[in-house]
Amino acid sequence: MTAHAHAAHLETSTGLDNRKVAIWTFIGSECMFFATLISNYLVHKGKSLVGPFPHESWTSPTGQHFEPIFEIPLVTLGTALLLFSSLFVVLALSGAQRGNRKALIGWLGATIACGIFFAGMQVYEFTHFVHRGLGFTTNLFGSSFYTLTGFHGTHVAIGVLWLSTLWVDALRGKLPPQKSLNLEMAALYWHFVDVVWIIIFPVVYLIK
Amino acid sequence: MASHVTTDAHEHAHPTAGLYFKVGLVLFVLTALEVGLYEITYGERAGSLAPTLKPFFVPLLLLLSAAKFALVAMFYMHLKQDSKLFTGVFVFPLIIAAFIIVALMVLQAYHFAFARSG
Numbered sequence: 551m552t553a554h555a556h557a558a559h560l561e562t563s564t565g566l567d568n569r570k571v572a573i574w575t576f577i578g579s580e581c582m583f584f585a586t587l588i589s590n591y592l593v594h595k596g597k598s599l600v601g602p603f604p605h606e607s608w609t610s611p612t613g614q615h616f617e618p619i620f621e622i623p624l625v626t627l628g629t630a631l632l633l634f635s636s637l638f639v640v641l642a643l644s645g646a647q648r649g650n651r652k653a654l655i656g657w658l659g660a661t662i663a664c665g666i667f668f669a670g671m672q673v674y675e676f677t678h679f680v681h682r683g684l685g686f687t688t689n690l691f692g693s694s695f696y697t698l699t700g701f702h703g704t705h706v707a708i709g710v711l712w713l714s715t716l717w718v719d720a721l722r723g724k725l726p727p728q729k730s731l732n733l734e735m736a737a738l739y740w741h742f743v744d745v746v747w748i749i750i751f752p753v754v755y756l757i758k
Numbered sequence: 759m760a761s762h763v764t765t766d767a768h769e770h771a772h773p774t775a776g777l778y779f780k781v782g783l784v785l786f787v788l789t790a791l792e793v794g795l796y797e798i799t800y801g802e803r804a805g806s807l808a809p810t811l812k813p814f815f816v817p818l819l820l821l822l823s824a825a826k827f828a829l830v831a832m833f834y835m836h837l838k839q840d841s842k843l844f845t846g847v848f849v850f851p852l853i854i855a856a857f858i859i860v861a862l863m864v865l866q867a868y869h870f871a872f873a874r875s876g
Binding site: 564565566570571574575577578579581582584585586588589592593605622626629630633634636637639640641643644647737738741742744745748749751752753756757758 | 772775778779781782785786789792793795796800801815816819820822823826827830831834835841843844847848850851852854855856858859862863865866
């Protein structure tokens with residue numbers, strides 16, 4: 551274990567920094583938000599009357615054939631990169647807390663690159679699915695799938711923007727160890743986005 | 759209103775980079791296991807083991823996901839080292855969230871099994 555510099559903060563009754571309590575409370579509320587979206591997906595799972603379907607091929611009454619929608623290898627790559635980005639952001643935080651600017655900029659840049667790839671993967675996936683006949687209102691699967699993964703993707707995009715602003719701060723030398731809590735809050739949000747995907751990936755893509 | 763500053767007495771030193779890399783490796787292996795399990799049960803590589811694995815597929819996947827979730831929360835989100843208040847603020851809504859998911863699934867299953875048949 552290594553000791554690191556913690557930013558000083560105003561005295562509070564808990565002895566904890568209000569900003570950190572605030573981000574954890576926000577994350578707690580986000581748990582409820584994603585619980586509703588995951589519930590929505592699960593209660594509608596397998597209830598679609600028409601295709602295309604996630605894992606099975608389907609032929610419409612007019613004779614049009616639809617292949618299974620999901621492409622597991624691409625999503626697995628995105629999942630792995632999102633997991634790696636969680637590793638990279640804690641290494642960036644460690645660098646920020648130790649005043650190692652080179653490590654901070656490098657690992658934070660790698661985190662942002664992984665986030666951009668994941669968001670790009672999702673944009674490609676959505677576009678590909680629409681071209682293969684799955685729109686937002688095509689069936690229950692389409693509506694619940696796009697709602698759940700779309701909201702998660704939006705969270706990823708917000709996380710990329712948040713981390714990018716901190717990366718610019720780091721490049722300009724405006725993220726010293728005393729301000730590392732700014733990055734710690736963004737990192738906590740980023741990890742939450744990652745753990746939500748840890749649930750979504752098997753529930754949506756792997757479990758038939 | 760107090761204007762003086764204090765350092766956080768409840769927070770502790772975070773893990774080293776070595777531990778972060780070890781956790782990252784375990785997360786990667788667990789993800790590979792998830793996808794591997796899918797491939798040999800339902801994927802293109804599904805073989806003679808598939809019928810045996812099918813009843814255990816969902817519980818195993820949920821177990822692997824729970825392990826990954828716990829690792830990220832404990833080591834990367836520092837819940838293992840930080841104040842227990844943060845753990846409470848995170849875990850309490852998580853329990854309610856899990857309850858909501860299970861309750862809605864049971865309600866929906868009941869609706870399809872009994873209520874619709876009259």
